[in-house]
Amino acid sequence: MQEILQQLAERWIVYKIDLTNFVGLTNDAMHIHISLLLLLVSAILFRRRPDSIWCWLVVFCAELFNEYADIRGAAPDEATLDAAIHDIYNTMFWPTVILLLGRFLFPPRAKKGKNKEAVSSDLPDQSFKESATV
Template identity: 45%
Template sequence: MLNDLKTLATDFLNLSRDALHIHLGLAIYVIAILVFRRGPTSVLPWLSVLAFELINEALDLFHEVDFSGAIVDVVNTMFWPTVALVVARVHLRYRRTHPDREREMR
């Protein structure tokens, strides 16, 4: 049933399954930020995406054992949420260690 839903989504949106993972990963990340009322520096939205993706891959592996495909799916799904988390944390750390520079930039 889940595979049928994925096929329907890829056909309707005219996306590959890889692109669907990327878009859904970002969508879940943004939704988790809003639902949990945490900023992108919080690990909670990132963990939400990871949990959804691991459950998805576990269900996929139950139907078809393809570990290399599962790894690609996890990487595709987690890439941009991971980039957003790292950039937000680096930016926050920079702001905390250089408060005078931020005022100069304004």
């Protein structure tokens, strides 16, 4: 397993360096943009809100693998503990803000209970059991 992770880390470092050079952004900016992209893509794939803990965990796991790859793959200027902490902070800042504030500012809708009577779409204030008085 360790050997597979090492090979993935080495491939990821080469891909990451090429992507950063192609896009022309700094390493810090790439961390921020990719974290938000991963958060939104995971929300679409999981069919959850972006403030879901599951979407946040996808970003966090991806960032942990990225830091593992930086340290194991000996990425230039990235193979130190200080650089790893800085990258984790940069990557996780906005997903964490979205996770925390999203729950307070936009609370999930209350699910309708199974015991409640079904509501007619024609007359939303009357249930199916009541007759319409027109």
